[in-house]
Amino acid sequence: MPELPEVEVVRRGLEAHVVGRTIDSVEVLHPRPVRRHLAGADDFAALTTGRVVLAAHRRGKYLWLPLDTGDAVLGHLGMSGQLLVQPVGAPDERHLRVRFRLRDAGELRFVDQRMFGGLSVSPGGADLPPEIAHIARDPMDPLFDDDAFVAAVRRRSSGLKRTLLDQTVISGVGNIYADEALWGARLHGDRPGDKLRRSDVLRVLEEVRAVLAAALVEGGTSFDALYVNVNGESGYFDRSLHAYGREGLPCDRCGTLVVRVSFMNRSSYFCPVCQPRPRARRAS
Ligand SMILES: [Zn+2]
Numbered sequence: 001m002p003e004l005p006e007v008e009v010v011r012r013g014l015e016a017h018v019v020g021r022t023i024d025s026v027e028v029l030h031p032r033p034v035r036r037h038l039a040g041a042d043d044f045a046a047l048t049t050g051r052v053v054l055a056a057h058r059r060g061k062y063l064w065l066p067l068d069t070g071d072a073v074l075g076h077l078g079m080s081g082q083l084l085v086q087p088v089g090a091p092d093e094r095h096l097r098v099r100f101r102l103r104d105a106g107e108l109r110f111v112d113q114r115m116f117g118g119l120s121v122s123p124g125g126a127d128l129p130p131e132i133a134h135i136a137r138d139p140m141d142p143l144f145d146d147d148a149f150v151a152a153v154r155r156r157s158s159g160l161k162r163t164l165l166d167q168t169v170i171s172g173v174g175n176i177y178a179d180e181a182l183w184g185a186r187l188h189g190d191r192p193g194d195k196l197r198r199s200d201v202l203r204v205l206e207e208v209r210a211v212l213a214a215a216l217v218e219g220g221t222s223f224d225a226l227y228v229n230v231n232g233e234s235g236y237f238d239r240s241l242h243a244y245g246r247e248g249l250p251c252d253r254c255g256t257l258v259v260r261v262s263f264m265n266r267s268s269y270f271c272p273v274c275q276p277r278p279r280a281r282r283a284s
Contacts, residue, residue, distance in 0.1 A: 002077045004138055004172030005215035007061045010083050014056035014065065014108075017085045022052050022103040033081075033097040033112055037120035047121045048073060048100070059128070060135045060171030066126035074129045075110070078117025084109045138172035139209050140216075150201045153193040160196065160204065161189025161268065173208055176244045177215070179269050181207035183243035188275040189268055195278070214240060243269040 002010075026048050028034055028041035037044045051067040058064075063083075065073040075083070084093070087106045098110040098119055110119055122129035137144045152169045153160065163169055164178040173181070182189050184207035187200060242252050247260035251271035260267050 002061065002081070003174040003177055003215070004061060004140070005212055007058060007063065007077065007172070008140070008216055010077070011056050011058045011063055013085065014063070014083065017105065018053050018065070018102065018108055019056050020053065021105045023048050023050065023100050024103050025049055025101045027099040027101075028097070029099065030097045030115070032115045033110060033118040034120060036118050044119070044121055047071060054126070059132050060138055060167055062129075062132045062135065064122065064125060064129050064132075070124055070126045072122045072125035072129055073119060074122045074125060074131060075119045076117045078112060078114065080114045081110065081112040081117030084111055135167050136169055136171045138212075139170060139205060140172070140212055144170075146202070146205060149205060150198055153201045154196060154198070156193040158193060159190040160187060160193055160201075161263065163193055164189075164204070164208070165264075170208075172212075175263075175266050175268075176241070177208060177211050179244040180211045180242060182275060183269075183271060184210065186274045188270060188277050189263070191278045243271065245269065 026045040028045060031041055034041050034044045047069070048067065051069055051071075053073075054066045054068060056063065056065055061076060063075045063077075065075075067073065075081075077083070080095075082093075085106055085108055088101070090107075093109065093111045095111050095113040096109055097112050097115070100108040102108060110117075112118075120131075122131055125131070139149075149170055153163050156163055161178050161182060164173045164181070165175070178189065181204055185200070185204040187196075187204055191200075193201075243258055246258040246269055248257055250256065251258055251274060254271065254273050256271050256273040258269055259272050260269050262268075
């Protein structure tokens with residue numbers, strides 16, 4: 001699944017290749033990716049055809065393209081979505097779902113095998129689509145509020161990892177990045193927020209930023225030419241992981257074997273020595 005750094009790479013690609021362009025025509029090749037556009041595929045095409053793309057923004061893993069009408073094209077890549085810029089006449093991708101022909105700038109293509117992602121037009125959504133206004137800023141955002149984040153974590157008795165994955169508190173931190181940041185901060189994901197020190201929370205936030213920044217650098221190197229790509233299989237995951245996916249392998253810090261436990265229908269990986277489990281909370 002594309003995580004925040006990959007989505008940011010896509011945003012930058014859109015900024016470089018799509019912003020300032022006019023959409024000459026729109027072809028919806030499968031209805032499912034525009035299912036959130038309740039008025040249907042024809043309406044989606046009508047609202048975007050002939051419009052100029054003014055910018056490329058992101059909130060968490062959502063992308064939006066403000067149009068010259070004040071509306072915005074809102075997009076999410078889901079599990080397998082890609083946004084590609086291709087020259088006119090390039091062969092269609094097998095899972096091509098939506099094609100935007102751009103004036104003098106090739107085609108923007110939404111390709112999605114599993115179709116959990118999608119596109120819609122957000123009426124009046126140019127500044128911030130109301131559909132995503134509840135999503136918190138991500139820690140790479142210059143307007144992210146560190147103090148508010150610390151306060152939110154320490155107000156909750158829920159485990160730290162659960163809060164890291166809560167899009168209304170901090171956005172864009174997926175399962176992999178959460179595990180890596182917790183390993184870096186030497187904190188177990190089950191540590192209750194209201195038992196953490198301010199310095200613990202700031203340390204994990206710093207680790208989240210470091211992990212995201214490292215992944216962004218690697219994602220950025222794979223983005224060149226006229227190709228905006230994201231597939232969630234970035235080289236970062238092979239080379240730089242310390243915890244995630246490393247069950248039974250020695251911890252890079254202390255050599256203890258990394259442990260996997262199930263967590264919210266997924267997995268959590270941690271070093272049982274560097275990241276000791278919290279003691280059970282006394283019944284009150
Ligand atoms: Zn360790």
